[in-house]
Each structure stands twice: as structure tokens, then as C-alpha cells.
Amino acid sequence: MGRLNDIALVTQVAVFHNKRAFDQLVREYQSPIRRFFLTQTGGDSQLSDDLAQETFIKAYTSISQFHGTSSFLTWLTRIAYNVHYDYRRSEKRKIQGDDFSAVMPDSPMHNRGLSEGGMTAVSSSLYTQHSSLSTDLHQALSVLREEEQICITLQLIEGYAINEISDITGMTQNTVKSHLRRGKEKLANYLRENGYDR
Numbered sequence: 001m002g003r004l005n006d007i008a009l010v011t012q013v014a015v016f017h018n019k020r021a022f023d024q025l026v027r028e029y030q031s032p033i034r035r036f037f038l039t040q041t042g043g044d045s046q047l048s049d050d051l052a053q054e055t056f057i058k059a060y061t062s063i064s065q066f067h068g069t070s071s072f073l074t075w076l077t078r079i080a081y082n083v084h085y086d087y088r089r090s091e092k093r094k095i096q097g098d099d100f101s102a103v104m105p106d107s108p109m110h111n112r113g114l115s116e117g118g119m120t121a122v123s124s125s126l127y128t129q130h131s132s133l134s135t136d137l138h139q140a141l142s143v144l145r146e147e148e149q150i151c152i153t154l155q156l157i158e159g160y161a162i163n164e165i166s167d168i169t170g171m172t173q174n175t176v177k178s179h180l181r182r183g184k185e186k187l188a189n190y191l192r193e194n195g196y197d198r
Contacts, residue, residue: 003068003071003072006025006071006072007068007072009021009022009024009025010025010063010066010068010072013025013060013063014063014064014066022060022063025059025072026056029072029073029076030052030056032073032077032158033052033055033056033076033077033080034048034049034052035157035158036077036080036084036153036154036157036158037051037052037080037084039137039138039141039149039153039157040084040149040150040153042138042142043138051080051083051084051087052080054083055076055079055080055083058079058083059075059076059079062079070164070167074160074164074167074168077154077158077160077168078167078168078169081150081168081169084150088146139190140187140190140191140194141153141187143186143187143190144183144186144187145179145182145183147169147171147179148179148180148182148183148186149183150169150179151165151169151171151176151179151180151183152179152180152183152184152187154168154169155180162176162177162180
């Protein structure tokens with residue numbers, strides 16, 4: 001979908017509350033948004049669907065704030081980043097409050113149901129067809145700090161440039177570069193230690 005078409009659809013939603021136009025945007029962009037969450041949650045499909053649904057609800061209610069200075073996907077990914085950040089923060093608070101010492105703050109939390117009539121799930125064939133590769137990828141990403149993981153995901157998996165990652169996360173470009181450098185070093189060491197350099 002082209003940028004002008006995105007802007008036309010956004011205008012239809014913002015001005016006329018055209019839900020069909022928004023459905024087109026959801027169909028176009030639910031796959032990269034869900035993929036982003038799958039990477040961040042260690043492949044938890046149910047949780048990824050839940051967070052993706054929340055992202056699109058927030059996008060719909062705040063669509064008048066999209067001004068076209070970035071692509072619609074970049075704007076949407078910024079919302080997804082904030083949804084994920086809020087989720088992680090609330091889960092850490094729950095863990096600390098309940099004193100679940102056996103549960104690490106970075107572990108994906110399960111048992112979050114997708115509400116009735118929620119967003120249609122996108123096929124997770126990228127993960128299910130290559131389950132061992134997917135498991136290795138999630139294990140490799142789990143050695144990274146949260147900020148490194150986000151930056152690596154946005155650059156290497158989603159294909160964002162450094163300036164776009166800066167826009168999405170609110171980090172300075174130099175901070176993004178530092179997280180990418182450290183994250184790539186950790187990934188390279190992990191992959192070497194697990195036989196991927198042979």
C-alpha cells in the first residue's frame with residue numbers, strides 16, 4: 001500500500017469515521033505489528049494477538065494525531081512500542097507485588113485471552129514453519145537487554161533505519177546506535193557459542 005493511499009484512508013477514518021477504511025489499514029499492517037510482538041514475547045501467539053489488538057484500538061482512537069510526517073507503519077509501530085512498554089512495566093509491577101521470585105521480569109507472561117470478536121489472527125507461518133529456527137532466534141534475543149532487543153528487532157527483523165527507530169522509541173540516534181552495537185556483539189557471541197559459525 002502506498003503512502004498516499006495510507007493518507008487517504010487515514011483521512012477517511014479521521015474525518016468520516018469510516019471503519020471500512022480502517023479495516024483496510026488493519027489488513028495491510030497487522031502482519032508486521034504481530035511479528036513485532038511475536039519477537040518481543042518469545043513467540044507467544046495469544047499474547048501477541050492481544051497486544052496487536054490493543055495497538056489497533058489505540059491507533060483508531062488517536063488516528064487524528066497521524067500527520068503524515070512519517071509512514072503510517074512507523075507511526076503504528078511507535079504505538080506498538082508504547083503498548084509493549086506499558087505491558088512489560090505492568091507485568092514487572094505484578095511480579096514485584098506478588099513476589100514471584102521464580103519468574104524473571106523478562107519472561108513472557110501467558111494466560112492473556114483475546115477478547116471475543118477481536119482482531120483476526122494473522123498466520124504465524126513464519127514461526128511455525130521454522131520452529132527450531134524461531135526457538136533459536138527467541139533464545140538469542142533473550143540474552144539482550146530490553147532496549148537492545150527492541151532496537152535489534154526494529155532494524156534486523158523489521159528493516160527500520162536508525163532515524164526511524166529513534167522516532168519509534170524516542171531514543172536519540174546515538175543511543176539507538178549504541179544499543180545496536182552492543183546487541184549485535186551479544187548476538188554474535190551467542191551464535192558462535194551455539195555453533196552457528198561452522
